[in-house]
Amino acid sequence: MHGLGNDFVVLDARAAPLPGAMTPGIARALADRRTGIGCDQLILLEPSAAQDFRVRFFNADGSEAGACGNGSRAVALLHGARAVVETGGGPIALEPLEAGARVDMGAPRFDWDAIPLAYALDTAAMPVGWEALEGPMAVNVGNPHAVFFVDDADAVELDRLGPLIEHDPLFPERVNVNVASLAGPDHLKLRVWERGAGLTRACGTGACATAVAAIRRGLVESPVRVTLPGGDLDIAWAPGGTILMSGPAAESFRGTFDWDAFA
Incomplete structure (x- = not known):
């Protein structure tokens, strides 16, 4: 699927x-x-x-x-x-x-030990950076995310910087890396380096974390359209509430395999 x-x-x-x-x-x-x-x-x-x-x-x-x-x-x-x-x-x-x-x-979490981080930091604007990527917001939406807002998400060398940030000691459970740019009052453009998977065409939790971060910073209003390389997701969230994510899904094929060949 x-x-x-x-x-x-x-x-x-x-x-x-x-x-x-x-x-x-x-x-x-x-x-x-x-x-x-x-x-x-x-x-x-x-x-x-x-x-x-x-x-x-x-x-x-x-x-x-x-x-x-x-x-x-x-x-x-x-x-x-x-x-x-x-x-x-x-x-x-x-x-x-x-x-x-x-x-x-569910509801996003913002406490530093819920992300988790290695030590206490203000997760709304973390005083850390990796080259041009600076001041991220950290959000846990069932898994940990660092969200960077930039002028042009496409211009970021995410294939190079993503693994550096993912494996930084600041993130003891590693982290998903999101770079987003503002495309309108309720529209974000997003690319994601996924923890354990690398660059993917879309990341649903990344879209949720980024929309929440942008709403908290006053950059957009809910509901938010998040455009990823694979297409659009709609994210709705109000402070104190849960995150509603809507978007497409599809079945590609069904099949069988020999379990012993992979065990």
């Missing part, structure tokens, strides 16, 4: 368990575009005692993430009905729409 070109291998283990335990190595092998199936993230659906079902997200490098916005829309489309699901970042509400899905991503 994919959301704006951000693509996923989805394994549905709600009715029957997988042949073996999911591990970082298996997730990494399945995500490999040359020797596996190929994806930005692997999504695993499992039973849940607390919610309708559980959703786990694995990055292409095998690391597990607490949230994935585009992946959550894909799950809503696959499930085909409203649901509240358990994720590593907390429960979220899914609702399929005619052209995609809407997801209530």
